[in-house]
Each structure stands twice: as structure tokens, then as C-alpha cells.
Amino acid sequence: MAKFRGAIVVDTEHCKGCGVCVPACPSQVIGLAEEVNSKGYHYSFMANPEACTGCANCSIVCPDGVITVYKVKLEV
Template sequence: MAKIKGAVVVDTEECKGCNLCVVACPTQTLSLNRNVNGKGYNFSYMENPDSCIGCSNCSLVCPDSCITVYRVKTA
């Protein structure tokens, strides 16, 4: 059976660092970056990209719709 590998792309300039996506992630893939964006917010990023299962929970809870999730089947 094929496994699903996910990838999260965050629009770092639109992210407000609300932390909702980090809390919603069941595999602790996401975290807030220590760096800030142009608006002064710590933006979300994939701290553990190998653990992403592509569930899209982060995208669903994002109030600003700045997260896109991609899924790829692996052998």
C-alpha cells in the first residue's frame, strides 16, 4: 500500500504567527520560526518535514488561508 507524504507551504509574509496550525498538527511537523516576517510576526514553518502526512489540518484552521498542503504518494 502506498504511503502519503505531505508538504506544507506557508505564505510567510501573510502568516500572523497565531499558532493555530502548530496546535492542530497531529505529527508536530509545524513550529513557529524564530525569525520574523515583514510585519514583525514569527511565521509558521515545517520544522520536521519528514513527519508530515498531508492531513491538511493546518490549512483548515488557518484564519488567513496562507497555508497550502501538497500530498504525494510514495512507494
């Protein structure tokens, strides 16, 4: 079976840290950062980047549309 690796890029300045993406991720990749952005929100980031499969579940539930998703197919 082909395996996929993914990665997300969060627009940290526009992320409001609502955390809706955290339970939406089936691989528990996303966490909320200790640091804050200029508005004081704990933005989301890839806490466990190895597990990301690029399924895009986080980005389709993100109310602010700040998550961009990339995916590659790994040759086995």
C-alpha cells in the same frame, strides 16, 4: 498500507504567527520561526518536514488561509 508524504508552503508575508496550526497538526510538523516577517510576526514553518503526511489539518484551521498543502503517495 500506502504511505503518504506531504509538504506545506506558508505564505510567510501574510502569516500572523497565531500558532493555531501548531496543535492542529497530528504529526507535530509545524513550529513558529525564530525569524519574523516584515510585520514582526513569527511565521509558521515545517520544523519537522519528514513527518508531514499532507493531511491538510493545518490549512483548514488557518484563519488567514496562508497554508497550501501538497501530498504524494509513496510506492512501497
